Amino acid sequence: MQTLHGFPGGLALEARKDQSTAKPLARVPLGFEYVLPLLQHEGDPAQARVSVGDRVLRGQVIARAEGYLSLPIHAPTSGTVTGILPRPIPHPSGLLAECIVIEADGLDEAAETKAPIEDPAAVHPSRLRNRLRECGVAGLGGAAFPTHVKLNPTAERPIETLIINGAQCEPYISCDDRLLREKADEVVAGTAVMLTALHASQALIAIENDTPQAMAAVDEALARYSDDRIRRVAVPTIYPEGGERQLIQTLTGREVPSRGLPADIGVICHNVGTARAAWRAIHHGEALTERVVTVTGNGVTAPRNVIARLGTPVADLVAFCGGYTDSVARLIMGGPMMGFALGSDEVSVVKGTTCILAADNSEILLEKQSMPCIRCGECAETCPAGLLPQQLYWHAHERDWEGVENFHLFDCIECGCCDVVCPSHIPLVQYFRAAKTEIWARQRDREKSDIARARYEQRQARLAREAEEKKRRHEEKKKALAGRKKGDDKVKSELDAIMSRVKQRKKGDN
Numbered sequence: 001m002q003t004l005h006g007f008p009g010g011l012a013l014e015a016r017k018d019q020s021t022a023k024p025l026a027r028v029p030l031g032f033e034y035v036l037p038l039l040q041h042e043g044d045p046a047q048a049r050v051s052v053g054d055r056v057l058r059g060q061v062i063a064r065a066e067g068y069l070s071l072p073i074h075a076p077t078s079g080t081v082t083g084i085l086p087r088p089i090p091h092p093s094g095l096l097a098e099c100i101v102i103e104a105d106g107l108d109e110a111a112e113t114k115a116p117i118e119d120p121a122a123v124h125p126s127r128l129r130n131r132l133r134e135c136g137v138a139g140l141g142g143a144a145f146p147t148h149v150k151l152n153p154t155a156e157r158p159i160e161t162l163i164i165n166g167a168q169c170e171p172y173i174s175c176d177d178r179l180l181r182e183k184a185d186e187v188v189a190g191t192a193v194m195l196t197a198l199h200a201s202q203a204l205i206a207i208e209n210d211t212p213q214a215m216a217a218v219d220e221a222l223a224r225y226s227d228d229r230i231r232r233v234a235v236p237t238i239y240p241e242g243g244e245r246q247l248i249q250t251l252t253g254r255e256v257p258s259r260g261l262p263a264d265i266g267v268i269c270h271n272v273g274t275a276r277a278a279w280r281a282i283h284h285g286e287a288l289t290e291r292v293v294t295v296t297g298n299g300v301t302a303p304r305n306v307i308a309r310l311g312t313p314v315a316d317l318v319a320f321c322g323g324y325t326d327s328v329a330r331l332i333m334g335g336p337m338m339g340f341a342l343g344s345d346e347v348s349v350v351k352g353t354t355c356i357l358a359a360d361n362s363e364i365l366l367e368k369q370s371m372p373c374i375r376c377g378e379c380a381e382t383c384p385a386g387l388l389p390q391q392l393y394w395h396a397h398e399r400d401w402e403g404v405e406n407f408h409l410f411d412c413i414e415c416g417c418c419d420v421v422c423p424s425h426i427p428l429v430q431y432f433r434a435a436k437t438e439i440w441a442r443q444r445d446r447e448k449s450d451i452a453r454a455r456y457e458q459r460q461a462r463l464a465r466e467a468e469e470k471k472r473r474h475e476e477k478k479k480a481l482a483g484r485k486k487g488d489d490k491v492k493s494e495l496d497a498i499m500s501r502v503k504q505r506k507k508g509d510n
Contacts, residue, residue, distance in 0.1 A: 002233045005249060005252070006236070007246040008386050009383045009385075010241070010417065011239045011382055011420060012238055016363070019296055020295070020304055020305055023305075025182055025306065025307055026304060026307070026320075027306070033104065034101070034104065035100075035313065036310060037350060038063050038097070040350040040352065041071050041144040042069070042145045043069030045066070045070070046064060046071065047063055048063045049061065049064050050063075050084075052081055052083060055105075056079065056080075059110055059113060059287045062081070062100055062102075063100060068149065069146060071138055071146050072133075075102060075289070076102070077102070078109040080102065085099065087099040087101065088344060089350075090342065090347040090348070094343045102311065113284065113285035114135070114285030117282050118283075120193045120196050120282050129148040129152055129197060130148070133148040135281035136287055138274070138351045139352075140351065141270075143352065147270070151198055152197075153268070157266070159198045160202070160266035160267065161201070161204065162198055162200045163251060163267060164191050165242060166180055167207065167235050167241045168208065170239070170334070170336070170338065171239075172335055172336065176272050179305075180207065181217045184218045184220065185224065188205075188225045188227075188230060190274075190276050190277070190282075191205065192227055194270060200268070202230075204231055205218055205230065207234060207235070208234070208236070209234040209235065209236060233251060235247065240413065244256075247269065248262055248265075252267060258410075259410060259411075290310060291310065293306055293308045293317060293353055294357075297328075297332075297359045297360070298360040299327060299331075299359055300358040301324070303321060304321055311348045312349045313345065313347070317356055318345060325358075329364065331345055332355075332358075332364070333353060335355055336363060337415060371424040371425065371426075373426060375390060379422055379428060382421050387407065387411060389412075389428050392404055392431070392432060393426065393428055396409075399438070404439075409432060414429050
């Protein structure tokens with residue numbers, strides 16, 4: 001029995017998952033066009049390795065990884081590259097970014113997959129990590145961090161516990177629940193692969209206690225797999241239990257240090273979908289070209305969980321789920337708490353897309369006129385990170401960046417609990433995001449300034465060295481000329497002596 005420790009704060013939100021979990025997973029039919037942003041993960045963007053007019057096959061690398069913290073992009077189906085150009089991407093900024101556009105040919109012809117690694121426990125962990133990188137596996141819980149990087153701890157930070165995160169605390173998102181019900185065997189097998197890569201001693205598959213069917217499916221899979229290192233743990237359904245830091249604290253009782261990483265306390269956390277993708281990459285040689293997405297909300301006719309290929313337009317997902325209802329008011333990628341509004345349904349599914357919420361006015365937090373803070377302290381009571389949102393707000397409002405950092409602004413996970421309970425309707429998280437953006441911008445400017453200063457100092461030092469070298473060479477040349485002149489005088493003196501002796505001898509002969 002795993003002892004649970006919980007975390008401070010949090011909210012018990014009304015669950016709205018039933019509307020999307022009633023039906024089994026369904027695959028979205030092949031579409032006409034796929035748009036794949038070159039940056040779908042944390043780190044450096046991939047670089048296109050195809051040209052307009054090229055024919056590509058499903059699973060073929062169309063953009064290669066640049067650097068260690070990067071991942072390749074693979075074609076989701078066969079077809080022709082019709083463009084490599086800026087297109088709208090799913091991002092809160094609503095800006096354009098470089099994308100590869102593929103027009104599907106309807107054949108869905110696959111490229112040759114990599115050879116399976118039959119016995120992952122018998123190979124070196126580096127081979128497993130390389131395979132995951134080659135197959136473009138990223139975290140599917142929303143952050144999309146490259147999986148091979150998280151599975152490569154340093155010798156100074158050995159990993160004791162692997163946590164597989166199946167705790168989806170956002171009220172609408174149910175893709176992990178549905179995945180566990182139907183693909184539990186692959187999730188468990190992927191968990192074993194990750195344990196091997198990490199050299200960790202145990203793995204805990206965390207599932208919220210309001211998903212009994214998912215827990216039963218995992219229990220049956222564990223019984224079949226029979227690996228004593230892996231256990232299933234039920235965790236309370238409280239928001240934001242699915243947050244990495246909060247889940248670690250619930251299961252281990254340990255807090256991730258401020259500005260630190262879970263690896264600092266011997267823990268690594270991966271999403272259940274990531275574990276399955278890892279297994280597909282290792283055992284089947286499959287690249288990551290699709291994922292499970294929850295399409296839900298009162299604004300869509302038939303909510304459900306679907307298997308969607310990366311690059312599929314959101315409009316195709318909604319159309320597959322029966323289209324919009326008349327009450328749709330806003331389209332959100334992610335949940336209502338931590339998701340962001342989409343300006344258009346033309347953006348595509350990417351590796352971090354967990355949910356498309358077509359919400360009506362009853363399902364979203366309508367913007368209200370904010371009033372002065374009354375210092376009630378409700379925000380601090382609910383903050384799962386143990387912060388003081390009220391103090392952060394005051395400093396952010398006054399643009400006191402040193403003050404917000406002193407109150408640990410960067411420990412804020414932007415879960416929105418403080419927004420929900422604030423009786424003055426102050427958009428606290430917006431202030432915190434703006435403060436982070438300002439501080440990051442200042443840090444970038446400071447780094448640029450430091451680099452420019454270092455370059456100037458290096459140039460001055462180089463000029464001083466060159467001047468010193470020039471002076472040294474001049475002195476050496478001057479000394480050489482002086483020596484040569486002295487030598488010339490000596491020769492002249494010797495010649496004069498010889499001529500004098502010759503003259504004396506001639507006088508003697510006369």
